[in-house]
Amino acid sequence: MQKNNPYDKIAAVYDFPLMQYVYWWEHKRALFDLQPVIGPCARILDIGCATGKFAKKLRGAHPHINVTLLDASANMIERSKKACPFAKALCKKFLHAHLPQKSYDLITIIDALYCLENPKKAIETCAQLLALYGYLYIIAPQSENFLHKILIAYTKLFPTEKTSVHIPAKEIECTAKESGLLLIKKYKKYGQWFLLFQKH
Numbered sequence: 001m002q003k004n005n006p007y008d009k010i011a012a013v014y015d016f017p018l019m020q021y022v023y024w025w026e027h028k029r030a031l032f033d034l035q036p037v038i039g040p041c042a043r044i045l046d047i048g049c050a051t052g053k054f055a056k057k058l059r060g061a062h063p064h065i066n067v068t069l070l071d072a073s074a075n076m077i078e079r080s081k082k083a084c085p086f087a088k089a090l091c092k093k094f095l096h097a098h099l100p101q102k103s104y105d106l107i108t109i110i111d112a113l114y115c116l117e118n119p120k121k122a123i124e125t126c127a128q129l130l131a132l133y134g135y136l137y138i139i140a141p142q143s144e145n146f147l148h149k150i151l152i153a154y155t156k157l158f159p160t161e162k163t164s165v166h167i168p169a170k171e172i173e174c175t176a177k178e179s180g181l182l183l184i185k186k187y188k189k190y191g192q193w194f195l196l197f198q199k200h
């Protein structure tokens, strides 16, 4: 577990409506995109789950799914445990988590890929963790867009974003393809890319 994780400091205010405004839209889109690909007892890993808001909504829509939550911030994980008592919650940095290979039917990374130290390595690791025909769903900022580059430069002033590593959607796709993940769906909305891959 990382001590003094900058996300620990904002966990208490993370669920405030102003903070959740953007996520509300993203979660709505994600629920819609994932509806057709989630089997009744799917094993799901939510990386960078924050307070567990998304997993709670997902479980509301799919009552028999088996959810694992992972976040590097202890305070976020404490909150996610309260929001999602049905889930297994892990307080770890994803690339140090040593999770079992070929064990998940769906991995979601909602607005957290840039937090994972090495986004390409994170995608390669996800490919190893997915069962055959399992899905990887990523929502990531349109970092190749000029206005977003300015916005990202600004967000780097905040402790939570200081070490963020943004890669363009093309690079996400390329890494996923090299890792055996087939692109199923891709579109942009609200300044974000929405990407769905399937393992083959």
Ligand SMILES: C[S@@+](CC[C@H](N)C(=O)[O-])C[C@H]1O[C@@H](n2cnc3c(N)ncnc32)[C@H](O)[C@@H]1O
Pocket: 005, 007, 023, 047, 048, 049, 050, 051, 053, 054, 070, 071, 072, 073, 076, 092, 093, 094, 095, 109, 110, 111, 112, 115, 116, 117
């Ligand atoms: C912007 S928030 C993600 C939002 C969340 N997915 C949602 O839908 O509400 C980024 C999260 O990633 C977590 N995080 C940062 N570095 C991480 C790492 N190396 N491994 C796992 N989680 C990490 C942070 O603690 C934070 O909760």
